[in-house]
Amino acid sequence: SAVSGLWAIIVALLAGCLMLVFANMKYWRNLKKSVNDGAMGSLLPIFNTASEVGYGSVIATLAGFVILRDFMVGLSPNNPLISEAIVINVMAGITGSASGGMSIVLNVMGETYMQMAQQFGISPELMHRVASIASGGLDALPHNGAVITMLAICGLTHKESYLDIFIVAVVVPLLALAAVITFGTMFGSF
Template identity: 55%
Template structure:
């Protein structure tokens, strides 16, 4: 809990410092704070709704079948299976944090046991999990993608190809490289 309260305290202190440093430039502090609070609601609700959606997905009977299938993919290398599982979950939920939290809550012990049996360091499993969340999470239904396009005044048709290259293709290529290096040299 200290870590959570430390982050909250740091954010409050940072906001206070910014206000004090820019007090002369602000026409109305109340209007500025109100605008900031209003602008934060869309991303908060987009993210919260997608994480909630992910929890519903995890409770479905089909999720159990997907989990069983995913843990069998990858042959003797649990890193491949883990990467596919986390990517699929992040893609289904449209959220990196949602995909990671569901993967760790529902499959974490399974992959830890698989990794230990294969002689893979838990640190490498964690790195693969963290990098895998950054692939399919940025599909068109992702809250951050929707928020970004909304803020920029663009449609999916106008901008999603660029987003897909940067936020889907490059992270997946990075994941493939991580798995290849991790398999060859172990944890690093």
């Protein structure tokens, strides 16, 4: 029962893929080649993301991470929204993964942030919103698996396209994060 949700997702994805194949059977020229190409094409993003998250998980176990974590938490001791945003953004940047950065921080420091939220009267919903938005800021740095995969698929280099990606996937989310923290600090959960 502990993994039933995971199995439900796997079965749903498999059923969706099979339904797609059967619904479009008359359009397939070479089904075996399409499935093989799709499977091979999925390996690069899977391994890019897995290696970055693994790297971040190893970083989180190091003694130096505790020092870095305590320093970042101390940057804004009176506003856990700012502290949470900084820590999650840095971890997402290190891992190159929004979900990796957020899961590492919340696994290691989730209880600490909940206690800080209660201490300062901040709703858990607002803390969650800030964590979710913060994970999508520095995650799209040049070493991000999705960025590398997208550029490889498009046949572009970082030099040709990364400035556009940086504006859309780093600057805009950081501005949105600043707005949410500002309004959340001023007005509470919204």
